[in-house]
Amino acid sequence: MITQQSRPTGQSPAGAPSSVLATPPAVPADAAAYFAARLAFHTDVADVHTALSAGAPDFVVVDCRSTAAWDQGHVPGAVHLPTARIPADAPQLLDPEVPVVVYCWGPGCDGATRAALALARLGYRVKEMLGGIEYWIREGCPTETWQGTETRPADPLTAPVDEGDCGC
Known part of the structure; x- marks a missing residue:
C-alpha cells in the first residue's frame, strides 16, 4: 500500500x-x-500604502468609484475619477507621464479593471490595486472623508497585526 x-x-x-x-x-x-x-499590471495595498507613506510616490492613485462611494471613504491623496468620466476628465486631472494606480471596491468588483482599461486606451501607464478599498481598510490603512481621516484596526485574517508587513 x-x-x-x-x-x-x-x-x-x-x-x-x-x-x-x-x-x-x-x-x-x-x-x-x-x-x-x-x-x-497589478500592485497590492501594502505596496501602495508603503509608497504613499514614504511621502514621494512616483505614481498617482485614482479612485474610480461613484461620488457616494468616494464620500464613504477613500485613500488619502487619491484623485476621484469615476470610470464613466475618464475619457472626458482624465486629460485635465492626470499627467500622462505619471503612472496611475486605480482601485474600486474590492476583489469582487471589476470596476478598477474597467477604469484601467479606459486609462490604458487613452495612453496612460496603469496598474490595478488588488483588493481595492476593501482590503485597504481591512489591512488597517487610513481612509479619508469630508469628516477627516480614520484608521480601523487591521483584520487579522488579511494582515499581520503585530508587524509592519507580512514579510512577502
Whole structure:
C-alpha cells in the first residue's frame, strides 16, 4: 500500500494526478514570464500604502468609484475619477507621464479593471490595486472623508497585526 509519505508527488491514493496537478504547472520560463507580466499590471495595498507613506510616490492613485462611494471613504491623496468620466476628465486631472494606480471596491468588483482599461486606451501607464478599498481598510490603512481621516484596526485574517508587513 502506498502511504502519503511514499506516494510519488502529485498522485492521489488511486495513482491519478491530484486535481491540483491534473493540469500540470507551466515550465519555469513560462511561469516566470507570466508572473513578471502579472506584476506589470497589478500592485497590492501594502505596496501602495508603503509608497504613499514614504511621502514621494512616483505614481498617482485614482479612485474610480461613484461620488457616494468616494464620500464613504477613500485613500488619502487619491484623485476621484469615476470610470464613466475618464475619457472626458482624465486629460485635465492626470499627467500622462505619471503612472496611475486605480482601485474600486474590492476583489469582487471589476470596476478598477474597467477604469484601467479606459486609462490604458487613452495612453496612460496603469496598474490595478488588488483588493481595492476593501482590503485597504481591512489591512488597517487610513481612509479619508469630508469628516477627516480614520484608521480601523487591521483584520487579522488579511494582515499581520503585530508587524509592519507580512514579510512577502
